[in-house]
């Protein structure tokens with residue numbers, strides 16, 4: 380049995396660090412939360428237990444001790460797990476890890492919550508002990524709600540380290556661990572950002588309204604009600620732009636996602652005008668509050684870059700189910716096919732590059748992006764043979780796991796009620 384994790388240090392008390400500290404405190408761990416100043420760490424704790432929907436109780440908050448990196452760094456020497464969640468900056472993270480490594484106890488674990496910096500860039504040239512004891516632990520926002528934690532070992536990370544972390548996440552923390560590889564944006568954001576960035580370009584060319592694009596990219600394909608534009612409003616167009624830049628630096632040269640890294644012209648103008656989404660009071664959508672207290676929604680029409688009243692889309696039956704939608708020969712069907720087939724084909728081609736198997740990919744999209752079914756489950760629902768025939772007929776490439784499936788002579792990625800999946804060798808094995 381790997382040694383349990385009972386005490387935790389979290390460095391960085393922003394959105395993610397405070398969230399991780401709160402989660403650990405809520406199950407009774409002793410937590411140290413450090414930031415550049417003690418007041419910032421304390422504000423992080425206060426945010427957790429105040430407001431309309433407190434995340435932890437005042438009693439649970441007593442399990443967290445706030446401190447500063449200047450005066451309290453020595454307190455991490457008592458901790459089993461030290462989780463770094465400071466700003467996304469390689470040099471800041473490396474400087475911090477050098478300090479942490481010299482103070483932490485033997486047998487403790489180090490991790491980074493980075494969303495995009497390769498782990499190898501963080502541990503490169505660092506002491507052997509650190510290279511054995513470090514991993515990426517990528518939580519999703521909001522930490523107390525999202526089930527997914529992506530766990531990524533480095534090339535020298537001990538399996539005991541990943542076993543202890545996964546045991547802690549899947550056990551006491553009640554999260555869902557997904558095993559990913561040290562590749563850009565790991566699993567969920569690699570596929571999810573492809574879907575969003577490709578979506579902006581493909582919806583732009585489609586002969587449908589933005590409201591229809593969002594209606595199609597939600598319930599009919601098993602995605603959350605925010606759809607495409609609504610999700611980007613939630614995340615922030617500036618964050619998507621930051622993600623694009625990181626992808627530009629780190630995506631392989633031949634990656635199909637490279638085609639979508641530059642924002643379309645209307646979205647570039649929105650960025651320039653700081654029309655970024657919900658956090659700036661409007662992005663693709665905005666809510667209008669009238670003097671009489673009534674509320675209405677407006678949409679920023681990308682075709683003429685002007686606000687207009689939102690016109691809720693109503694979908695026909697054939698557009699409400701992915702099985703018929705993807706094969707409808709109309710504007711709705713063409714858009715849904717264009718975006719979903721390229722995203723599912725992308726996911727298929729990324730195994731085993733980003734994950735050893737399809738199960739971790741499906742779980743990442745369900746637990747991190749709230750998809751009702753993961754990419755491979757969706758292909759099974761559509762019918763893998765029917766899907767592959769249309770990909771080929773449209774001039775697309777059958778790659779990765781879809782090719783493995785067709786070559787194996789089987790028809791589905793999962794069988795026996797989902798208890799077995801097709802591995803990269805084309806054999807069915809048990810889902811763990």
Ligand SMILES: NC(=O)c1ccc[n+]([C@@H]2O[C@H](COP(=O)([O-])OP(=O)(O)OC[C@H]3O[C@@H](n4cnc5c(N)ncnc54)[C@H](O)[C@@H]3O)[C@@H](O)[C@H]2O)c1
Pocket residue numbers: 390391392393394395396414415419448464465466467468471475492493494495517518519520
């Ligand atoms: N916000 C998200 O949705 C999200 C999701 C997954 C992963 N991440 C990653 O988690 C990490 C933290 O993100 P966040 O959104 O919580 O950021 P944030 O800006 O909310 O918080 C960052 C914290 O780091 C502190 N900090 C800044 N410079 C520091 C330094 N030199 N030393 C120590 N602390 C310093 C800041 O005071 C701040 O409290 C980043 O690596 C980010 O990429 C963010």
